[in-house]
Amino acid sequence: xxxxxxxxxxxxxxASIQQRYSSRRRRLVETLERADHPLIxxxxxxxxDDLPQSSVYRNLAVxxxxxxxxxxxxxxxxxxxxxxxxxxxxxHHLVCVQCGLVLDIDVPNEVEELLDSGLAGVVxxxxxxxxxxxxxxxxxxxxxx
Amino acid sequence: xxxxxxxxxxxxxxASIQQRYSSRRRRLVETLERADHPLIxxxxxxxxDDLPQSSVYRNLAVxxxxxxxxxxxxxxxxxxxxxxxxxxxxxHHLVCVQCGLVLDIDVPNEVEELLDSGLAGVVxxxxxxxxxxxxxxxxxxxxxx
DNA sequence: ATGAGTGCAAAGGCTTTGCATTAGG
DNA sequence: CCTAATGCAAAGCCTTTGCACTCAT
Numbered sequence: 001x002x003x004x005x006x007x008x009x010x011x012x013x014x015a016s017i018q019q020r021y022s023s024r025r026r027r028l029v030e031t032l033e034r035a036d037h038p039l040i041x042x043x044x045x046x047x048x049d050d051l052p053q054s055s056v057y058r059n060l061a062v063x064x065x066x067x068x069x070x071x072x073x074x075x076x077x078x079x080x081x082x083x084x085x086x087x088x089x090x091x092h093h094l095v096c097v098q099c100g101l102v103l104d105i106d107v108p109n110e111v112e113e114l115l116d117s118g119l120a121g122v123v124x125x126x127x128x129x130x131x132x133x134x135x136x137x138x139x140x141x142x143x144x145x
Numbered sequence: 146x147x148x149x150x151x152x153x154x155x156x157x158x159x160a161s162i163q164q165r166y167s168s169r170r171r172r173l174v175e176t177l178e179r180a181d182h183p184l185i186x187x188x189x190x191x192x193x194d195d196l197p198q199s200s201v202y203r204n205l206a207v208x209x210x211x212x213x214x215x216x217x218x219x220x221x222x223x224x225x226x227x228x229x230x231x232x233x234x235x236x237h238h239l240v241c242v243q244c245g246l247v248l249d250i251d252v253p254n255e256v257e258e259l260l261d262s263g264l265a266g267v268v269x270x271x272x273x274x275x276x277x278x279x280x281x282x283x284x285x286x287x288x289x290x
Numbered sequence: 291a292t293g294a295g296t297g298c299a300a301a302g303g304c305t306t307t308g309c310a311t312t313a314g315g
Numbered sequence: 316c317c318t319a320a321t322g323c324a325a326a327g328c329c330t331t332t333g334c335a336c337t338c339a340t
Contacts, residue, residue, distance in 0.1 A: 020314075022320060042304075052322055057305060059320090071222070073279075077330090078304075079222035094268060097276055105271060111263045118256045119282060123239060126250060128284035131242055135280050137264060139273035165339080167295060187329075197297055202330060204295090222305090223329075 006033060006087045013066045013086075024055045025063060029083065037102050038072045038080035038093075072102070073136055085132075092134075096141040107135070151178060151232045158211045158231075169200045170208060174228065182247045183217045183225035183238075217247070217279075230277075237280045243289040252280070 010029050011021040031048050044056050060081055063069040069081045094103045115133050123130045155174050156166040176193050189201050205226055208214040214226045239248045260278050268275045
């Protein structure tokens, strides 16, 4: 995904909930774009000195409700964020159960297809409407074996 | 899974790391057993008045390192806990993206099998050893549609 | 008796919020 | 100009920890 497109989509998504694509928000998106794995709020503050805590937290919340970023799971208890699928592409996570490292990975198409088709029934039975799925593979990374 | 078995397994797992199956720990396991969905620490404190905060947090940590309970994902940012697969059986979660409700669900065997077989390659390529998988289906619950 | 486990209360750390200031339309 | 957005600092809230007490072996 070209960087231009990302910002264009972000701006559009924000506009749809009457929010501007301000300098801090753009900077936040750029920081997330550069990372190849989800970031927690304190990481972002540490990475970019020009982003005050309050801007990070407040704008992550705004970007999340606009659908520009999404929360993801780590083995820790702090919320981590990454760009939404529409900006970053659909992918899954490989989580190290020991150190908490999270990597982005792609899985075979047949798996993706089966996930969506094979599960519709279960979801409907529970009275839910399916929005998507989140698959995390748990393992031990090279350094933790 | 019979309740007796659960406590027996819990005791054994604790013993394997030189920990006792004390009254608070047993009580914690019983509370998690009764719930049909993962609980966060504050839920447990609210549900069971006889469990002080410090006991809940301290013992959840002990039970987690013993492999009696595991952390799971919700759409919030607080850690939720449930009994480990060995005590509760393998299952997945159906998460409401709006209100955060989490339900336990089973998925078809063919899906389970494909998840484990179809993904080994991707995991190995990343230098990870696969421990398991965690699949969350995201949707909107009956009340939030 | 002796160390593990517990309970209370205080400390700690991440996150949120109030308010005055700045920036964008 | 006028409202949204920002920055700082203070407040909040969940979680962790110190310490004295209790329980089990």
